[in-house]
Amino acid sequence: MKAVVMAGGEGTRLRPMTANQPKPLLPVVNKPxxxxxxxxxxxxxxxxxxxxVQFLAALVRNYFGDGEEIGMALSYATEEMPxxxxxxxxxxxxxxxxxxxxxxxxxxxxxxxLTDMVRFHRENGALVTIGLKRVPNPLEFGIIIVDDDGxxxxxxxxxxxxxxxxxxxxxxxxxMEPEVLDHVAAGESVDWSGDVxxxxxxxxxxxxxxxxxxxxxxxxxxxxxxxxxADMLSGKIRAELDGFEMSPGVWVGEGAEVDxxxxxxxxxxxxxxxxxxxxxxxxxxxxxxxxxxxxxxxFLHRAIVHDNVFVGPLxxxxxxxxxxxxxxxxxxxxxxxxxxxxxxxxxxxxxxSSEVKVYPFKTIExxxxxxxxxxxxxxxxxxxxxxxxxxxxxxxxxTPELAxxxxxxxxTTLKKGANVTASRDASRAARTLKRAVQSALTASAIxxxxxxxxxxxxxxxxxxxxxxxxxxxxxxxxxxxxxVDILFLDENGADLSQTAQxxxxxxxxxxxxxxxxxxEIAELTYPARVFESYARDLQRCIDLRGVREAELKIxxxxxxxTGSLVLPQLLGRIGVEVLTVNNRLDEVSPTETLxxxxxxxxxxxDLVSSSRAAFGVxxxxxxxxxxxxxxxxxxxxxDRGLLVVLDLVAAxxxxxxxxxxxxxxxxxxxxxxxxxxxxxxTSTSQDVLxxxxxxxxxxxxxxxxxxxxxPEFSPTVDxxxxxxxxxxxxxxxxxxxxxxxxxxxxxxxxxxSVPTPWAAKxxxxxxxxxxxxxxxxxxxxxxxVIEDDASWVLVLPDPAEAVTHLWAEGAGRDTxxxxxxxxxxxxxxxxS
Numbered sequence: 001m002k003a004v005v006m007a008g009g010e011g012t013r014l015r016p017m018t019a020n021q022p023k024p025l026l027p028v029v030n031k032p033x034x035x036x037x038x039x040x041x042x043x044x045x046x047x048x049x050x051x052x053v054q055f056l057a058a059l060v061r062n063y064f065g066d067g068e069e070i071g072m073a074l075s076y077a078t079e080e081m082p083x084x085x086x087x088x089x090x091x092x093x094x095x096x097x098x099x100x101x102x103x104x105x106x107x108x109x110x111x112x113x114l115t116d117m118v119r120f121h122r123e124n125g126a127l128v129t130i131g132l133k134r135v136p137n138p139l140e141f142g143i144i145i146v147d148d149d150g151x152x153x154x155x156x157x158x159x160x161x162x163x164x165x166x167x168x169x170x171x172x173x174x175x176m177e178p179e180v181l182d183h184v185a186a187g188e189s190v191d192w193s194g195d196v197x198x199x200x201x202x203x204x205x206x207x208x209x210x211x212x213x214x215x216x217x218x219x220x221x222x223x224x225x226x227x228x229x230a231d232m233l234s235g236k237i238r239a240e241l242d243g244f245e246m247s248p249g250v251w252v253g254e255g256a257e258v259d260x261x262x263x264x265x266x267x268x269x270x271x272x273x274x275x276x277x278x279x280x281x282x283x284x285x286x287x288x289x290x291x292x293x294x295x296x297x298x299f300l301h302r303a304i305v306h307d308n309v310f311v312g313p314l315x316x317x318x319x320x321x322x323x324x325x326x327x328x329x330x331x332x333x334x335x336x337x338x339x340x341x342x343x344x345x346x347x348x349x350x351x352x353s354s355e356v357k358v359y360p361f362k363t364i365e366x367x368x369x370x371x372x373x374x375x376x377x378x379x380x381x382x383x384x385x386x387x388x389x390x391x392x393x394x395x396x397x398x399t400p401e402l403a404x405x406x407x408x409x410x411x412t413t414l415k416k417g418a419n420v421t422a423s424r425d426a427s428r429a430a431r432t433l434k435r436a437v438q439s440a441l442t443a444s445a446i447x448x449x450x451x452x453x454x455x456x457x458x459x460x461x462x463x464x465x466x467x468x469x470x471x472x473x474x475x476x477x478x479x480x481x482x483x484v485d486i487l488f489l490d491e492n493g494a495d496l497s498q499t500a501q502x503x504x505x506x507x508x509x510x511x512x513x514x515x516x517x518x519x520e521i522a523e524l525t526y527p528a529r530v531f532e533s534y535a536r537d538l539q540r541c542i543d544l545r546g547v548r549e550a551e552l553k554i555x556x557x558x559x560x561x562t563g564s565l566v567l568p569q570l571l572g573r574i575g576v577e578v579l580t581v582n583n584r585l586d587e588v589s590p591t592e593t594l595x596x597x598x599x600x601x602x603x604x605x606d607l608v609s610s611s612r613a614a615f616g617v618x619x620x621x622x623x624x625x626x627x628x629x630x631x632x633x634x635x636x637x638x639d640r641g642l643l644v645v646l647d648l649v650a651a652x653x654x655x656x657x658x659x660x661x662x663x664x665x666x667x668x669x670x671x672x673x674x675x676x677x678x679x680x681x682t683s684t685s686q687d688v689l690x691x692x693x694x695x696x697x698x699x700x701x702x703x704x705x706x707x708x709x710x711p712e713f714s715p716t717v718d719x720x721x722x723x724x725x726x727x728x729x730x731x732x733x734x735x736x737x738x739x740x741x742x743x744x745x746x747x748x749x750x751x752x753s754v755p756t757p758w759a760a761k762x763x764x765x766x767x768x769x770x771x772x773x774x775x776x777x778x779x780x781x782x783x784x785v786i787e788d789d790a791s792w793v794l795v796l797p798d799p800a801e802a803v804t805h806l807w808a809e810g811a812g813r814d815t816x817x818x819x820x821x822x823x824x825x826x827x828x829x830x831x832s
Contacts, residue, residue, distance in 0.1 A: 001118070002096055003046040005087050007034055007106035008054030008079055013221050013507070016341035016359040018698035022056045023064060024106040026225065027306060029232045029241060029287055030253070030271045032063065033219055034106040036239055038070055044114040046102065047072050050095045053089040053437075054079040074647070085172070086190040093181050099372075103174040109228045110216040111117035111238040112173060117210045121175040124150065126208040127200065128180055133216045134766075136759035140308040143169050143762075145769065146209040152201060155193065167762025168209070171216050180727030222339055226319065229304055230285040233267035241269065253290070262294075263675050287322065287657055312348070323377075325362065343420060358510060373511045384508060385501045387686075389487040391477055394429045398484050398495075400436040407437040407472065409508040410488055411444030414469050416520060421489070423451035423459040424560055425622050429484055429659035430474040437447055437472050437486075438524055443636070448524045453585060455562040457718035458534045460493030462527065464714070470496075475622050476590040479597075494690040494716050535570040541713040548575035550731035553613040555579045555629075557604050557721075560586030561621030562771035566720065570726075576727065579611060587712045601627060601635050609633030614730060615737050619719050625706035626719045628726075630737035642702040643668060643744050645722070646736060648729040649700040650675035659692040659701035659709070662794060663807050665747035683781030684796070692713050707721035708731075748816045749809040754824055756804040761797045767830035768795045768823070785823070791815055793823045803829070 011023025020027065024034035034051075041049060049072055053060050057078050067074030077092035089103055100115065100121075112131060121129035131164070132150065138772030144155040145168065155170070170193060184190050184202065201207055215237040217228050231237055233249070243253040243457045249266025252258060256270045261278035268282050271290040276282065279296035286300045289307035294300065296313050303317035306324040311317070314331040322328065323342035334340065341360035346352065350364045357373040364370055384390055390406060392398040414420070422438055424430035431453075434493055438448050449466065451459055456473055463471035470489050477483030488496045489505065496504065507513070558564040564583045570577045581604070587764055592600070601618055608616040608629050616629035627634040628644070636644060643665070646658060650672050657678045659667055667744065669679050677699070682692045693701045693715040701709035708722035709715060730737070757763055768783050778784040782805075791810035798805060804827050808820035 001046065001100055001102065003041050003049045003102045003104060004092055004096070005034065005037060005041075005049055005051045005104055005106045006085065006088055007051050007060050008057070008088055008782055009107055010055045011107065011220075014219075014225065015512075016339055016357055017222075017225070017323060017816070019341055019360050020056075021342075022053075022060055022094070023219075024109075025059060026219070027039045027108060027289065028219070028225075028228050029239075029269050029727050030289055031242075032230075033109060034060070034064070035070065036109060037104060037106055037109070038064070038067070038072060038074075039101075039240060040071065040111060040114070041104070042072055044131055046114070049073070050075050050077055050092045051106070051333075052077045052079065052092055054082055054088070073498075082189060082378045083187075083788075084189040084191040084195075086184045086196050087188055090184040090186055090190065091788075096178065096181075098178045098179055100175065103172075103176060105172040105218075107220075108172060108216065108218045109232070109237060110171070110173070110214065112171070112212040112216060113672070114173075116299060117173070117212065118175055120210045121208065122210050125206060126175070127177050128197070128304070129175040129204045129208045130211050130611070131216075132168050132209045132211045133170040133171050134167050134763070136167070136762060143167070143594065144209050146211070150208045150210065152207040152209050155197065155398040156203075160347075164713070167766045168211060169762075171212070172218075173212075175210075199429065222337065225321065226285075226302065226304065229287050230267075230302070233269060233285055233287070235267075252802050277617065295330075306342075329366070353690065384505045385496075388477065388485040389495070391483060391485045393482050394433075394484050398433065398486065400433060403436040403474075403486065404440040405513070406486060406508065407440035408444055408513040409504050410448045410470070410472065411441050412507045412512070412514045413503055414446060416445035416516065417447065417522070418469035419447045419460055419467055421449045421451055421463045421466070421468055423454040423456075423471070423473050425475040425590050426453055426560070426585040426587050427476045427484075428587055430590070431475065433474050433484065433486070434472075437474065441472075442522040442524055444514050444517060445522050447518040447522040447677075449527050450524060451527065451530060453562050453565065454530070455566055455720065456487075457623055457714070457716070457720055458530060458562075458566060460489060460716045461534050461714060462493075462530055462536070463489050464491070464493035464716075465533070476622065478591055479593055481589065481591050492690075492694075492715065495687045497613075497687045497691070498685065531566045531569065535566060535573070538570065538721055538724060539573060540715060541605070542710065542721060542728060543712075544574055544724065544728045546731040547727055550734075552727070552731060553577040553579070553611065554727070555581070555604060555607045555611060555613045555616040556599075557581050557600060557616070557618040558583045558623075559592070559600070559619055559621050560584055560589065561619065561623060563619040563621075563623030563720065566623070567619075570720070570724075574724070579607060581607070586621075601629065605629045605633035607633075607636060617723050617726075620706070621725075623719045625718050626708070626722055628737065632737070632738055636737065636741065638706045639665065639704050639747070639749065640741065640744075641706065642708075643671060643747070644702050644740050645708060645726060645729075646702065647671050647675075647740055647744055648726070648733060650677040652697045652729060652732070653677065656697045656699035657695070659689055659698055661689060661703055662778070662782075662784060663796075664704050665701075665749040665809055666678045666790075666792070667745050669746060681778075681780050686717070690717075747809065748811065748813045749807060750816045750820050751796075751808075752806045752824055753803045754806065754821055754827045754831070756797065756802055756827065756831040758802050761804065764827055765795070765797065765831040768826060771823075787819070789815075791818050791819055795823060795827060 007024040011018035025032045216505045235381040248251045251269045251270035255273040261280040262276045263281040268286040274288045274292040276294045277296045280294045280298045283301035285302040291308045294311045298315045300317045302319045304321045308325045310327045312330040316333040319336035320334045320338040322340045325343045328346045329348040331349045332346045335354040338352045339357045345363040347366035351369045353371045424434045473487040560582045604616045618627045628641045661684045707717035710721040772785045776786045784794040786792045794807040796805045808816045810816035
């Protein structure tokens with residue numbers, strides 16, 4: 001039985017370590033990752049192996065040759081272009097004959113029992129057996145659920161937290177029958193998990209999952225690379241370490257010289273012919289490559305130092321990686337998470353800050369303090385995008401420097417010469433950051449249309465209307481005057497999709513930004529009559545029949561936000577009597593706390609009741625969302641407001657579909673069914689809701705947080721359009737908001753958030769699925785468990801915080817509360 005080792009990956013997330021060598025050759029305790037894989041194969045009797053290569057293929061072939069040195073017979077299948085995980089194996093088909101074979105990644109560290117996995121495959125008569133492992137964070141892997149017999153039921157590649165239904169992931173280790181290659185097209189890029197396996201599963205083919213014991217680590221990030229070294233030194237993985245154990249946990253290679261006056265605290269590894277002088281201190285999880293010299297007074301802790309590196313006296317290296325043939329001179333300091341590429345020179349007393357990446361062949365001058373990566377100036381973050389774009393504290397987490405780097409990454413994802421809109425709210429912080437963003441965009445050959453202070457719906461509309469490739473909006477974080485959100489828009493004015501966000505994050509983390517040549521510096525322009533165009537098109541698209549005849553009186557609160565720039569000229573044209581408050585731009589208080597919001601809503605209610613108005617509307621500070629007050633001056637909650645507007649729309653249209661997030665009460669389904677309208681349930685992600693509204697038969701959408709989508713005008717959330725649509729509906733129906741509210745059944749929907757460590761989130765979702773038993777589940781977003789009486793609970797991990805959210809709905813409040821308590825207990829137990 002032959003094995004196939006896939007060794008064609010570039011390892012882009014590991015740059016600069018992989019800037020000039022393929023990922024399988026990265027050393028883990030002084031042996032390439034792929035060598036550890038080959039030795040594992042040999043231990044389990046695989047002596048004939050085909051290696052698939054593509055990126056820097058010659059380096060892999062030159063290092064391993066024909067495999068004689070490690071007692072194996074190696075052959076190579078070279079890809080002229082990337083063929084994907086399945087395409088690369090198909091490319092090696094001639095070398096595999098017609099026998100069963102094993103596929104394994106050449107850049108993942110493991111000691112999984114391959115012999116037992118082959119036995120499992122054979123005994124189950126499987127076409128494909130996939131090696132599975134339970135991991136704390138399944139986001140970067142394909143997650144899989146198997147039944148009690150090991151047969152695969154469901155899988156999903158690289159999910160979001162809302163899609164996680166297990167912590168059991170695909171390791172990329174497969175046992176396959178030869179006929180599986182008949183399902184792979186030759187010469188094309190084909191992926192096992194994305195293309196082949198879903199098709200086979202749909203056809204009912206016997207696909208099995210082998211949940212492996214033992215160690216497995218996908219060495220795909222700098223953090224996992226350091227972890228793999230520490231795990232091997234700690235004995236967590238069964239692997240061969242060359243050399244001898246000089247003292248417990250201290251391994252020394254052939255010909256190494258260690259002065260007795262040096263301090264060694266294992267576990268650590270000193271490579272062949274390395275030299276450690278007196279007074280040097282090597283602490284836990286340090287690895288020295290071959291021919292490394294460590295001078296007196298140097299301090300290394302969790303430092304990974306590749307071959308032929310000079311570490312000068314009084315240097316300090318902590319939690320960093322230093323590439324081969326690099327010189328680190330006297331008293332230099334390299335901090336946690338820093339990566340130094342091959343053949344660099346770090347001169348005396350230079351300081352390399354945490355997370356800085358220095359690419360190969362660079363020189364850092366003596367005494368320099370380096371806080372950003374050399375050449376490509378950025379740093380990686382664990383979670384770049386949150387529910388409101390990129391968010392953080394002004395001038396602490398979100399600085400002008402970070403804004404420049406974010407805008408540069410965004411620009412790099414677009415074509416040179418593309419047009420992008422830039423806009424902001426009324427705050428001074430947003431104005432400052434927008435200037436930084438504009439500089440970065442034009443310096444990257446992206447033309448900028450500056451909309452200045454502008455409601456977010458207008459910015460979205462202008463981005464979609466003009467020949468723009470996207471837009472950037474900067475606004476104060478709702479409820480937090482110290483915070484700021486940077487929103488990135490696509491060509492339709494919608495939030496970037498998950499795929500586009502990941503693309504931007506990859507550019508941002510790799511720190512490879514495009515810069516324009518001097519003659520390519522782009523233009524900054526100021527479009528004219530933006531608000532007038534928006535108001536004109538809005539009136540043309542929204543049905544306002546009957547508004548003038550109804551002679552309505554309305555009270556509007558602009559909240560001191562950018563809505564005040566467009567609402568007055570719009571309201572003057574539609575024939576209603578309007579009392580407007582807070583109709584100004586407030587630079588000092590661009591947002592409000594919850595207490596301030598409730599106070600202003602109470603004042604709005606007082607004005608509505610005292611003036612005998614039909615209803616009141618309060619816009620948020622960027623005119624995206626609205627809050628409603630009925631004719632009695634009573635606040636209508638956001639979730640109830642969604643039902644009221646939904647009822648009005650459905651009653652008038654009498655057909656079509658509405659898009660709602662899965663967190664919405666199922667009373668919405670009753671309302672729609674009564675009027676002959678169907679519901680399409682979506683995930684809670686704003687971009688998914690937006691995408692759903694582009695379908696021709698979608699007549700309405702809402703997010704339950706005061707955000708409404710009016711598809712006849714725009715597929716994005718728009719508070720101004722929602723207000724005009726509501727105005728027309730109220731005028732024609734001749735009913736008050738309280739009358740409409742009273743005819744809608746009461747909902748009993750409760751919510752709770754349970755603290756959950758990041759490392760436990762995948763395990764929590766697996767336990768939820770297991771606890772559901774035979775009850776129906778829905779995995780549109782998170783896991784929704786449906787009880788026999790139609791009550792339900794939704795468990796959804798937060799994508800940005802260490803919490804898990806739960807929603808429970810029942811026929812009564814007590815039923816919902818009991819359901820919430822039960823499942824909160826499941827989540828707490830699984831996360832502890």
